[in-house]
Amino acid sequence: MKERNTKPSASARLFAATAAVLASCAASGAYAFTLEGAPKVAFIYASSAQDGGWNEALEAGRKAVEEQLKVPVAVTENIPEEATKLRAAIDLYVKRGFNIIIGTTYGYSAPMAEAAKAYPNVAFLSASGTENGPNMESFYARTYQGWYLAGIAAGQATKTKKIGILAGFPVGVVNWDINSFALGARSVDPAIETVAVFANSWWDPVKEGQIAQAILDQKADVLATNLSATSALDAAEKAGVPSVGFQLDMSHAAPKTIQTSVVFRWEKYLVPTIKEIIDGSWKPEEFGAFEGLETGVVELAPFGPTVSEETKAKIEAAKQDIIAGKLDPFQGLLKKQDGTVVVDAGGKVDDAALWSMDYFVDGVIGTMPAK
């Protein structure tokens, strides 16, 4: 499998884009992608599109594409992450003239890459995917930037100096959220500890509610969820402790206690990218699209009623610093849970190391499953 290596920075990206424009002027676009026929877009989901979280956030992006670009957009749900079943769905779409296919889970990535080779005039976009090519781009967001800001909110809110986060599985994109949340809280007070628990499921509301209660029983007085269900927020609202949601604005589940939610705004990536594909100006990123606060693909939902002005100001300042490149959640000196140094002062974790992040940082209480 190809090494997942994401693009270095916004400036390098700009440079790459400029270089690409120059190159295409010089070589009349040897790598250019052209769409065959009228644009027709298809979204393929592994489960229900209205799942209250991940899919629903992409679904909001899909609706924006439909409304703003005025192109036909089809939706298919419940296609399992199996090569044969996904490929059959793609084949059917392509046969009926669909030429922009969006897959919505990492499990689709490899079969999509094979389909991309078979259909060079069809554009493929793979959410949280791992493969890229002349007509395929994977996209994900720097969610950890949002979680750092949410960590500041939690750090400001905690009195017991202990906060909790409920997550799905120990994969890179989840681990960086947990770590960044803990680091954001520690930027407020270095004594704050973060209890992290994996539910070992992406969707299990009952179990999530039980875990949430267990975290609260450990004297944590802020509770965040990294999952699509709102169980943790329900438990927090009941216990009257501040909470943080994810993927969509989850304030409906905890109107009194919610601080904010770290949300995806996929339309900020999907609308311009699909527009480029239609215009013929699309250049897939060699290492995938990986945008964050600077483009607004990740942002914080409106703050809850209990968030102080001081907290809001702190978060805004950190946000501006991250956008300006003055602050990186994973900058040195960064230590793992066991005290080993990940990056020395002055350095930061690069993108490849982000994707393979398989440790907790100093200040997280929890166990990473052994390799």
Place this chain on the structure above:
Amino acid sequence: MLDTAFLVRRQNPGFLLTSLSYAGGLLVGLTVSAMLLVHAGVPASALVDEFLIATFLTSDGLSQTATAALPLVLVGLASAVAMRVRFWNIGVEGQLWLGAIASTWVALNGIGPEALRLPTMFVLAALAGAAWIAISLFLKLRWGVNEVISTLLLGSVAFLLVQHLLFGVWRDPANSFPVTATFPEASWFSILGWGQLHTGIFLVAGIALSIWFVMEHSRAGFYADAVGFNAKAALATGLPVLRTAVGLVLLSGALSGVAGMMIVAGTEHRLNQSVGNGYLFSAIVIAYLARAKPLWVIVVSFALGAVFTAGNVLKVFYSISEAMIVLMQGTVLMSILMAQFFSTYSLKRPN
């Protein structure tokens, strides 16, 4: 008016009655399924287009059906051979997972010379599947533990084992996602150039024909039927009851294991958490509809493969859920089983 009636088992239901009731059951099942689909919002005209034409009359549809049928034939046979000796293998998915694990281990670690990679995967997958069912077999023979329970529960254990590996040693090294790296090409069945159909079809054909020969034309098949109909009588006659039963149960596990290998080496080229899902139900449906006859298993597997192909079309373009497709399978199965009941029994008035 009919006040009382007796159900009388027919001594020997004729071929005509059997096939008529089978066809009748199939027709009722398909009609009810079609009504369900129309009710769910699929236009009746589309049913003909999508179901019949796209599935059976296009090259793509047929190649998809054939590809999907390969592991189905294997799990169907697995369920069928165990059924012949009245061993209820409800752990087909568990043995399939073990086969997938064994072949993944061979593929990822490059065990053995490249030319022998696929045969090595095949042998180890078969052994792993057989070993997994051997646990249930041992529990049954030693302590009389019901195999329905033990095979089913071991299926869950096998899935946890897969998760343990995928979130541990086998997770994708580049991004920690719970899927293995793609296998080197030496571990792939090569594509035949007709859709996704691969050379695994020859292996499946060979296995299916061998099992057909063994079950229908050899002494072992005769023993199996004797054991299945009445194990005590078979034992009293001096037949090798234990040997026959143990052999076929282990064969059942091995076939499920090979199905796991067929999926990872044939179409997925990696192991993930969803490759084995749904095969247990399919295996039981196939074995029942085929009445545990090997050649019929092949036919029914292709029919079920076609249902998946058609189901895919319905899912993609008409937002029909997976649950609806399983419901259709169940409807067809139930109608045929009920029709079979009436070909086996007749209603008699009391004299």
